[in-house]
Amino acid sequence: MVGEPILTAIDGSESGERALETAIGLAMRFDEELIIVNVEQGYLHGDVAAAPLEASSVEEILFAASSAILRKAQEKANRSGLQNIRTFSGLGDPASFIMQMVMQEHPEFVIIGRRGKSRFAGLLFGSVTQKLVALAPCKVLVVP
Secondary structure, three states: OOOOOEEEEOOOOHHHHHHHHHHHHHHHHOOOOEEEEEEEOOOOOHHHHHOOOOOOOHHHHHHHHHHHHHHHHHHHHHHOOOOOEEEEEEEOOHHHHHHHHHHHHOOOEEEEEOOOOOOOOOOOOOHHHHHHHHHOOOEEEEEO
16 A cells, blocks of 8 residues: 555445445555545434444434444445455534545545435535535545
């Protein structure tokens, strides 16, 4: 591993899954570390089934949902042969958390889906994606 890591932000959506596949392929091709980020936005959705029954707060439930998404993503990357992987969970505003990770980790690329599964998923280009394209100091690859 010589260069900078590749960071991908996923949310469990189809677009996020395609972004993950692209990130895995690039990380393997260039022998780079893959950083996978998931940010839960504070509202419950279909992934809450992954929450432990003993969870005592909404925050714990959201982190459990995030952990489930990240675990599946890491397993997929491992099955592809990629071993150098780190994952990060966050809560709150996805664009802010992803930008925080970009500033901390200095990736060569951020790979993100065109739109995720937010409450506004019907929009052509998601607001998180728009913010990252506008603000990230590195290359941002948007996967349809």
